[in-house]
Amino acid sequence: MSHTAHIPSHRKPRRSSSKLALRAGVAGGVLSTIAVAAATGSANAEPVTETIEMPTLTSDLSAAVAQSAEATQQVALDLELQAREDAAAAKAAKTAKVAKAEADRKAEAKKKAEAKKRAEAEATERASRSSERTTLSAPTSNATGSAATVVAFLKAQLGDAYVMGGTGPNSWDCSGLVQAAFKTVGVDLPRVSEDQSVAGTQVGTSNLKVGDILYWGGAGSAYHVGVYIGDGKYLDAANPGKGVVIQDLSGYPASGAVRVL
Template sequence: MSHTAHIPSHRKPRRSASKLAVRAGVAGGVLSTLAMAGTASASPAEPKTESTLEMPVLDMDLAAEVSSAVTTAAENTRLAAVEGELTAQEESARTGAAAEAKQAKEEAQKAAEKKAKEEADRKAEAERATRTSERTSLKTTSGSGSGSATAPQGTGTVTAPATGSAAAIVNFARAQVGKAYVMGGTGPSSFDCSGLVQAAYRQAGISLPRMSQAQSSAGKSVSLSALQPGDILYWGSKGSAYHVAVYVGGGKFVGAQNPSTGIVERSLSYDKPTGAVRVL
């Protein structure tokens, strides 16, 4: 066997006639197409119709509108701020005026109370001087009458120019002069008006109602021109009186007047009563 029998040949194989024919046909078709394209390009071009898209035209000036809106908003904000400031100022003024009025009222009330106290003290001093003079006169002229009664200890202790139950009532009432007035007080250190009258009548063994309204209806009515020691004086309407006191004779009465004066003895002309009743 030859050593070169299986060595492949290095020669290029010949192309077959059929493949060459196919390639020739393809090339001819391409050239034909190019020729037709050139012919078409040589003919005049048809005009093309172009369409234009029209945009809508805006009628308003957006910049002006925005500027106006901004200006309006700014003005509204400014007006709101001014209104708020005015409201705060008005509230502050009202508060300050109310405080000043309250202070002025308190000062006026204090001044009135001070003046009333000074006047009450002056009258009380004058009344004490008068009572001292009257007690000296009564002790000199009354002696030790068999029908007289002596009041309990107190700043107004005197011997009343009356006898029996009336003397007991009068003496007790006068003995309480100078003591304090306390609303609802029934003794022994302080009384209100009806509490004093009730306690005075208790000295004569007589039980009276507690309130001034009922006390003003406790007995029979008597004229102010025919009063007797021990009669009950009242201010206001009978049956609905707002103040009562004890008539002690000599045109005077003893009563628990108010917190400023306490229990005092006064002339009927100083504070004329509305009417009187007699229980004895």
């Protein structure tokens, strides 16, 4: 064994004879083709030209470009539509706000007008009531001192309501009104008609003075009272239908009278 046998060779491996033959055949064919072409070219003497075509856009790419343009246009249209819708909504909200403000203003004006109307009606009613009292109190008397004070108080209550058990200030029954009138001059009378009919000196109905207490029914069992104000008239809280009024004794003669002043 050689001392260099273990050292690997650095030579390239030889190609196989079959591969070399194939390559030789190909090369020979190419050379033959070139030779024929050269001979033909020499015979015809015509130059050889080659046309190179530039690549063109495919149909798919064209469609993609068109679709992109269409999408961009649609986005623009959508944005414009949204802007119009927003503007319309803002305008509608503003119109609604103005309409509400106008409705509120009209409602407030109506409320004020109704309040004014009620106030005017109340004022008219008060004026009418005052006029009625003045008319009803037309009869005059020669009352002086305490009697005049009693009569003035009674006339101030004209037109007030009659309410059973009422003692004022705006509703009375017959004895409640008489009691309140005489209290203004320091005379404390009993609360009910029966007791008021015997609270003073008995006098005949033909000899009445202003301020005398008239009663209907028997003394001590009277069912109604009033106060004589002169000129054949008396003032009393008559009944629920009349209230506090001035009446003529001739129409409803009293049973008797007592004098406490």
